[in-house]
Structures are given as structure tokens and as C-alpha cells.
Amino acid sequence: MTHTAPTYATLDEWIEREALQFSLSSPTAFNAAVDKMLASLGNSVELLGLGEALHGGEDILTLRNRLFERLVTAHGYSAIAVESSFPKGWLTNEYVAGRGPQSYAEVEESGFSHGFGRLEANRELIEWMRSYNAKPSHQVKLKFYGFDSPTEMYGSDSPRQVLHFVLDYLTPLDSDSGLEHRSRIEPLLGQDAAWENPATLIDPTKSIGLSEVATALRMETEELISTLQIQRPELVARSDEERYLEAVHYAMMARQLLNYHANLAQTSDKRFIRLLGMRDALMADNLVYIVSRERRRGKVLAFAHNSHLQRGKAQLSLPTQLGPDVHIWWPAGAHLEQMLGPRYVIIGTGLGSSEPNGIARPEANTLEARLTAVPGPGRFIPTHKGQGLPASDIAALPARTASKKNPSYFPLSPESLVNFDWLAVLDSTAYTRGAPVLPDQK
Structure with a gap:
């Protein structure tokens, strides 16, 4: 059954009428918002993506952990896949299953890539999964996967x-x-x-x-x-x-x-764009494999940067020695849209401000300013893939200033309303515990 998206005269009307308020410090309200959002997605979803607006947002990681706990306890999810090396994830899953390594310290480096094992929120996620699996009453045991290619940004x-x-x-x-x-x-x-x-x-x-x-x-x-x-x-x-x-x-x-x-x-000038594309294509292959493996057991939550999970083309500005100033490629989410169709749904995250990450309050009339104008400190809001939203308002949205410290932060854009099915927008975030210190750029 298809549902016609409601029509709104202004973006502010859309936000005010459809935003689901939540607070990470209020489990009851948060779970109620998650349940309402999940009910709107239907029963066909096998892979739910949760993007992060930047690497370095502690509250986004907390959002991920709380969301996964609710998905497991109330919505039939059996696994989480994160932006970390697929082959390294095997060792972390052994720990989650109660096999092999006897302490998190044994998987902190060898069970993650990108240094993500050092993040305290990841430690908390893994320890919760291990504790959950240790209870005999939980017959479906949780599994942990990395889904990134075995590559690093610089190697x-x-x-x-x-x-x-x-x-x-x-x-x-x-x-x-x-x-x-x-x-x-x-x-x-x-x-x-x-x-x-x-x-x-x-x-x-x-x-x-x-x-x-x-x-x-x-x-x-x-x-x-x-x-x-x-x-x-x-x-x-x-x-x-x-x-x-x-x-x-x-x-x-x-x-x-x-x-x-x-x-x-x-030595082609398209070399780095091709490398970015190859990485994301392998990410998509890994996720489709993970979904097929979990199909008899439950559904999968995937967590990575917004730019990897979005439907539309990804864009990155890098030094000129890597080729063109701006690199554009098809991310994993675009591949998953073709490979899984309606079985893949994506929640993108947005952010009001973050002083530790060098992100000032959003300028007036930007998408983030409008989204954080409604009560928070967090809210879920359906995008309807842009349908029913006023095209003139969307076209007139000014660009929000990026971060002065954290190059992994990408603001929302008009394309975000098409690239994601829902947005999870937080007023602010602390810096991630356990992550490397950011340069203090003024």
C-alpha cells in the first residue's frame, strides 16, 4: 500500500506538525518516539541506516546506542554493523558472543579499524551486547559486524x-x-x-x-x-x-x-574518486551480505557517516595533490537503494551546535536553524523524500557554515530531504570520549 505524503505550505509548518520530540535522558519519551517512527516504516525494512553528521559527536553515539537497544528489545533487530573494517569485526563479534577474547582490551585495537575501538561509546555498546547475549532467556543472540572495506583514509x-x-x-x-x-x-x-x-x-x-x-x-x-x-x-x-x-x-x-x-x-586524475567509489561499493556489498546472513534471525542497524549511507552522490573537498578540489562519487547508500529497494531505510542526523567540534549556532533560516527551533533537545522528523514540501522554500535555504575544527562535519542541505527518509536532529553534542584531540583552530 502506498501513502500520499501530506502537503505543507512552508517548511516551518512541516517541522512543527511532524517533529517527534525526544530526550536521550528520558528513556520512556525516547522509546515512544522510536516506536512511532518505526511504525511508519512498515514491515519490509531489513536494513535501517543511521548516519552521523560528523565523526566526533558523543551524543550521536549515545543516540545510536539507545536506538539499537530499543530496536533489539521491541522491534526484532539482531545485529549492528558499524563503519569499521569487516574482517576486523569478526574478533569483536567473538567477544560479543562470549567466545575467544576475555576482555574488551583484547579487541579494542585488533577488533576495530580507524581507532574506533578506543571510543568509550563503542566500548559501552559492545559490553551491553555481550551482557545481553549472556542471558539464557535471550534466545536470539546479537551479532556485531564491521562493514567498511579493509582500507584506511591514508593507507x-x-x-x-x-x-x-x-x-x-x-x-x-x-x-x-x-x-x-x-x-x-x-x-x-x-x-x-x-x-x-x-x-x-x-x-x-x-x-x-x-x-x-x-x-x-x-x-x-x-x-x-x-x-x-x-x-x-x-x-x-x-x-x-x-x-x-x-x-x-x-x-x-x-x-x-x-x-x-x-x-x-x-596516476589518473580520477584516481582518488575511483578509490572512494570502490570503498563505498564494497561497503554496500558487505551490508547486503550481512542482511542475507541475518535474514532468518532479525533485522540489521547500520551506523556510519551520513555521507556513506545517503542515497544521493557524496561530495568531499580534499587537497589538490589528490586530484580535483572536489571529489564526487556514489556512496554505499546509493548502491543499497538499488540492491535492497524499500528494504533499506535511512535516518540522517543533523546538529544545532557543538563548541568542542567548532560548530557555531546555525545561521538564521538555515535548515538546522529551523529544525532546532522546535522543542528538543532532540527530534525525529520524516522527510517524505521531499514530496509535499514547498519547493520554493527548499530552494531558498541558505548554506550553513561548516566546522572550524572538525573536517568530518557536513551540514544538512536541500538534498538531505531526498537522501534520507527521516532526520534525527540534536540541539548540540559533546566531543566523543576517547577520540583524538581536535586541533584548536580559530
Whole structure:
């Protein structure tokens, strides 16, 4: 059944009539707002995205934690996937499941990428999930995933971990085939430092991605994928379908990671735009895989920067040595829109101000100023994908000033009303506990 979006004469009328007020310090009011928002989404949603307006917003992380708790206890969610390395997330999930590592300290670095394990809100999330899973009355156990590609902003992982995962799966099931592949792959891996050299981002000549060894490793990875595909009936019978599909996914990730390294070694002026696009395409593949894995158990919450989860093109300004001043590419959310359709819904976040992040109060008539004019300190509001909202008001919205300290902050824009299904807007946020100190730029 389709519902016609209501029509509003002004943006202020839309905000005043549809905003669902909440406070993170009032669980009852917050849960009621979440329940009302979820009821509007229908039953087809399998993947709910929650974007963050910046990396460095403590209250946005708290919003994520409270939202996930409510999704688990009242709405059938079984997993969370965050903007962190997919292969590293396996270790954190082992801790959440009560296996392997005995303390969070053991997964803080090796179970997250980007230093995200050091964030106190992430520690609190993981400890809550582990505690939840330890209760026998909770029959559906929660799972934690990273869904980012195994790359960093200033470097990229060696393919060793993902290839070893596949070989470690194959060898016990078919020792001859596994050992043969390992004997050919292992000498080609070389030193991890050669793959992970951060200088490759600026200087393509520092990358080994197009070397003879790397090219040979790409061919061997294709052979490994072929072996998995050819021997599927045997491998599934000797393990199970879930473990088999996991190994195949890791093998495909190894392929894409090696392709990423090959692109790092190229000199095209489109090079960095292509790298950004490759990263987000792999993010989308990872999320679709996670959804398929959880389908029999529950739904999935995905958490990442707004720019990764939005439907429309992403845009980033970077130094000129990385190519054009402005880089534009299709983010993971745009891929997910095509791959999952109405099964994917996105909540973007907006922010009034944050002194620790160098974000002043929004200028008059900007979208953030209008959204924070209604009672808060937080509010959910449906965008209706821009339908029924006054086009002239939207076109006239002035641009809000960005952050003086935190380059990861992107203000909302008129496109946000199309890129997201709902907005979660906070009056303010503290700086994230455990994150690196921001430069004090005036």
C-alpha cells in the first residue's frame, strides 16, 4: 500500500506538525518516539541506516546506542554493523558472543579499524551486547559486524588477513587443494608494510599494486575463488552453507582489495574518486551480505557517516595533490537503494551546535536553524523524500557554515530531504570520549 505524503505550505509548518520530540535522558519519551517512527516504516525494512553528521559527536553515539537497544528489545533487530573494517569485526563479534577474547582490551585495537575501538561509546555498546547475549532467556543472540572495506583514509590493509581466512577454511576440508593454493599464495604476500605504506595515497609510485608479484597474487586469488565455486557441493557438505558463503565473501573481498591496491598504483586524475567509489561499493556489498546472513534471525542497524549511507552522490573537498578540489562519487547508500529497494531505510542526523567540534549556532533560516527551533533537545522528523514540501522554500535555504575544527562535519542541505527518509536532529553534542584531540583552530 502506498501513502500520499501530506502537503505543507512552508517548511516551518512541516517541522512543527511532524517533529517527534525526544530526550536521550528520558528513556520512556525516547522509546515512544522510536516506536512511532518505526511504525511508519512498515514491515519490509531489513536494513535501517543511521548516519552521523560528523565523526566526533558523543551524543550521536549515545543516540545510536539507545536506538539499537530499543530496536533489539521491541522491534526484532539482531545485529549492528558499524563503519569499521569487516574482517576486523569478526574478533569483536567473538567477544560479543562470549567466545575467544576475555576482555574488551583484547579487541579494542585488533577488533576495530580507524581507532574506533578506543571510543568509550563503542566500548559501552559492545559490553551491553555481550551482557545481553549472556542471558539464557535471550534466545536470539546479537551479532556485531564491521562493514567498511579493509582500507584506511591514508593507507590500505595487506590482503594477508582476508586470504588467510579463506585458506584456513578450505585446508581442513580439502587439504590437497588448500595446501596447493597456500603454497602459491604465501610467497606472493611479502611484507605487510609494503602493502600498507601510507605514502601510496599521495604518490602512486610507492604502491606495489601493479607489480608483477601483486598481479600474480590477483591471478591466484581468482583461482582460489574458482576452486570455492567448483567445489561448492563438497565444501558445503563438509562444513555448512553459512561457513561456505562466509569464505566466498572473504575471497571476493580479497579480489576487491587487490583491485583497490592496483588503483592506488595508477596516476589518473580520477584516481582518488575511483578509490572512494570502490570503498563505498564494497561497503554496500558487505551490508547486503550481512542482511542475507541475518535474514532468518532479525533485522540489521547500520551506523556510519551520513555521507556513506545517503542515497544521493557524496561530495568531499580534499587537497589538490589528490586530484580535483572536489571529489564526487556514489556512496554505499546509493548502491543499497538499488540492491535492497524499500528494504533499506535511512535516518540522517543533523546538529544545532557543538563548541568542542567548532560548530557555531546555525545561521538564521538555515535548515538546522529551523529544525532546532522546535522543542528538543532532540527530534525525529520524516522527510517524505521531499514530496509535499514547498519547493520554493527548499530552494531558498541558505548554506550553513561548516566546522572550524572538525573536517568530518557536513551540514544538512536541500538534498538531505531526498537522501534520507527521516532526520534525527540534536540541539548540540559533546566531543566523543576517547577520540583524538581536535586541533584548536580559530
